[in-house]
Amino acid sequence: MKTKVYVTGVSRGLGKAVAEKFLHEGYSVIGIGRTSDIHHENYTFQACDLSVSSDLKNIQFDAESEEIILINNAGQIGHLQRISDQKEPDFEEVLRVNTLAPMYLSWTCLNQAKGAVKIANISSGAATRAIPGWAAYCASKAALDRFSETLQLEESEKGRDVRIWSVAPGVIDTAMQEKIRAASPANFSSLDTFLDLKKNDELTSPEAASDKLFRLIVHAEINRVVCSLREIE
Numbered sequence: 070m071k072t073k074v075y076v077t078g079v080s081r082g083l084g085k086a087v088a089e090k091f092l093h094e095g096y097s098v099i100g101i102g103r104t105s106d107i108h109h110e111n112y113t114f115q116a117c118d119l120s121v122s123s124d125l126k127n128i129q130f131d132a133e134s135e136e137i138i139l140i141n142n143a144g145q146i147g148h149l150q151r152i153s154d155q156k157e158p159d160f161e162e163v164l165r166v167n168t169l170a171p172m173y174l175s176w177t178c179l180n181q182a183k184g185a186v187k188i189a190n191i192s193s194g195a196a197t198r199a200i201p202g203w204a205a206y207c208a209s210k211a212a213l214d215r216f217s218e219t220l221q222l223e224e225s226e227k228g229r230d231v232r233i234w235s236v237a238p239g240v241i242d243t244a245m246q247e248k249i250r251a252a253s254p255a256n257f258s259s260l261d262t263f264l265d266l267k268k269n270d271e272l273t274s275p276e277a278a279s280d281k282l283f284r285l286i287v288h289a290e291i292n293r294v295v296c297s298l299r300e301i302e
């Protein structure tokens with residue numbers, strides 16, 4: 070296949086499921102992250118701590134591919150505590166992983182690619198909604214949305230075959246949700262909402278979310294840049 074798929078944050082959760090989905094569909098996948106236990110003949114792994122700029126600079130894209138798909142999935146929720154209560158503020162690490170790494174990898178990819186490019190940045194409903202206890206996370210995803218929209222306008226002005234999405238995946242049953250549910254009620258006023266979502270079995274599985282993400286990217290099911298997997302049936 071002439072497409073190469075790059076996915077960040079493949080150790081678990083949505084990133085692992087989406088890497089496995091593309092492998093299952095016959096694509097060549099390159100995982101990028103700190104660890105990975107995926108084994109497949111069409112899979113390679115590039116070790117990278119996305120918060121470390123020298124690691125990011127080592128990531129290269131296959132310029133000769135007819136098409137490159139980049140899925141900036143890796144993310145961190147941060148401390149789950151009001152900013153003014155944090156002993157060490159979380160915003161530097163959160164912004165590095167959630168915002169600067171996708172920006173840097175998008176730049177590298179668009180600079181190196183000679184063929185078509187599709188970039189899916191994994192955003193969040195928190196990009197458009199202020200949630201106390203998640204200030205850095207909300208800011209990081211809001212910035213990702215605006216960056217993605219601007220990048221799409223820029224590449225369209227240049228007439229390039231580039232599609233960008235900043236997609237909220239819905240509430241997915243992953244380690245990130247476990248961390249959210251383990252927050253202290255004194256620090257996180259929305260805790261009951263997330264406990265109830267789990268209790269009422271309202272979380273999406275990583276596999277169901279990755280099926281939708283695959284359809285979004287491969288079949289370009291949504292035209293807008295900022296979107297949600299909830300829009301896909």
Ligand SMILES: NC(=O)c1ccc[n+]([C@@H]2O[C@H](COP(=O)([O-])OP(=O)(O)OC[C@H]3O[C@@H](n4cnc5c(N)ncnc54)[C@H](OP(=O)(O)O)[C@@H]3O)[C@@H](O)[C@H]2O)c1
Nearest residue numbers: 078080082083103118119120143144193240241243244245
């Ligand atoms: N779960 C939800 O309900 C939900 C809702 C909205 C948006 N999202 C977004 O969906 C994406 C995936 O989330 P998830 O729920 O699958 O989270 P997760 O289970 O916590 O997985 C996060 C992934 O990001 C990687 N990562 C974190 N920091 C990294 C770093 N410095 N360098 C390299 N990799 C790093 C982790 O790798 P390590 O094993 O190395 O830590 C892991 O593979 C995130 O962008 C998240 O913000 C999730």
